[in-house]
Amino acid sequence: MSESQAAAAAPGRNLMLRIAAALVLAPLGIVLAYAGGWWWAALVTLAAIGLFVEWLAMTSATRNVSVTVTGVIALVLTAPFLVLGNVNAALVVLALGLVAVSFRASEPRVWAIGGFLYAAAAQVAAIAVRLDKSQGFSAIMLVLLVVWATDIGGYFAGRGIGGPKLWPRVSPNKTWAGAIGGFVTSLLVALGFSLLGLGKAVPLLVLAAALSIAAQCGDLFESAVKRHFGVKDSSHIIPGHGGILDRLDGFVAAIVLAAIVGFLRYGADGVGRGLMVW
Numbered sequence: 664m665s666e667s668q669a670a671a672a673a674p675g676r677n678l679m680l681r682i683a684a685a686l687v688l689a690p691l692g693i694v695l696a697y698a699g700g701w702w703w704a705a706l707v708t709l710a711a712i713g714l715f716v717e718w719l720a721m722t723s724a725t726r727n728v729s730v731t732v733t734g735v736i737a738l739v740l741t742a743p744f745l746v747l748g749n750v751n752a753a754l755v756v757l758a759l760g761l762v763a764v765s766f767r768a769s770e771p772r773v774w775a776i777g778g779f780l781y782a783a784a785a786q787v788a789a790i791a792v793r794l795d796k797s798q799g800f801s802a803i804m805l806v807l808l809v810v811w812a813t814d815i816g817g818y819f820a821g822r823g824i825g826g827p828k829l830w831p832r833v834s835p836n837k838t839w840a841g842a843i844g845g846f847v848t849s850l851l852v853a854l855g856f857s858l859l860g861l862g863k864a865v866p867l868l869v870l871a872a873a874l875s876i877a878a879q880c881g882d883l884f885e886s887a888v889k890r891h892f893g894v895k896d897s898s899h900i901i902p903g904h905g906g907i908l909d910r911l912d913g914f915v916a917a918i919v920l921a922a923i924v925g926f927l928r929y930g931a932d933g934v935g936r937g938l939m940v941w
Contacts, residue, residue, distance in 0.1 A: 703790065712782070716731060795934055816844045820840050
């Protein structure tokens with residue numbers, strides 16, 4: 664196969680890899696989200712560990728193994744407190760972990776600290792949203808489906824329509840058509856939830872719009888960090904997607920925003936209700 668033929672076939676292969684990976688990972692995520700409790704916390708904690716490790720590797724924040732080990736231990740110890748609903752204890756553990764990471768990291772410490780905060784925020788938010796027994800599963804599925812719809816709609820709209828670039832200096836492949844396509848697709852998720860009687864249409868549409876924008880901003884943020892360090896993918900652990908950080912960058916931003924909204928409306932014990940009950 665010539666170089667031109669290989670280049671032409673590459674997008675098709677990449678799409679097939681993305682679909683194959685999604686067909687494995689998406690059902691697993693949904694099953695564990697439905698199970699909730701320790702199962703969901705285990706998945707989220709493993710993902711948070713992956714985020715932290717890939718962030719350190721991507722940013723070259725440190726070559727000191729003790730920084731990675733310290734951060735991982737803090738994330739693991741935080742999970743049980745979150746599952747049991749003891750948010751204060753979880754935050755104390757994370758605060759101690761943050762102090763330990765900052766002391767052990769080499770200069771400049773800001774990247775190691777930022778990576779730990781990024782992973783910890785994702786962990787706390789994802790577990791907090793699902794923890795609500797009455798609305799937790801609906802809430803976490805809303806966030807997941809909005810993020811997935813934004814990603815899928817953006818991919819096909821960007822590929823099919825093309826046009827002006829969204830932010831070429833940071834992400835050369837992203838277009839305004841893709842951003843708008845992902846945004847519109849996310850609204851269809853909100854409409855679907857309302858038609859199923861899982862919430863009121865207008866609040867869900869507003870929430871989906873905000874989550875979609877957050878997801879796209881999260882994607883651009885990670886792209887900016889990669890561009891700063893001259894990295895194409897955070898790793899190659901997921902076929903067609905790159906690394907855990909590449910796959911979850913939009914979800915991290917969306918779930919943190921969702922957790923903030925839910926917490927402000929119903930407190931730490933009703934984050935899921937705060938998203939779904941209006």
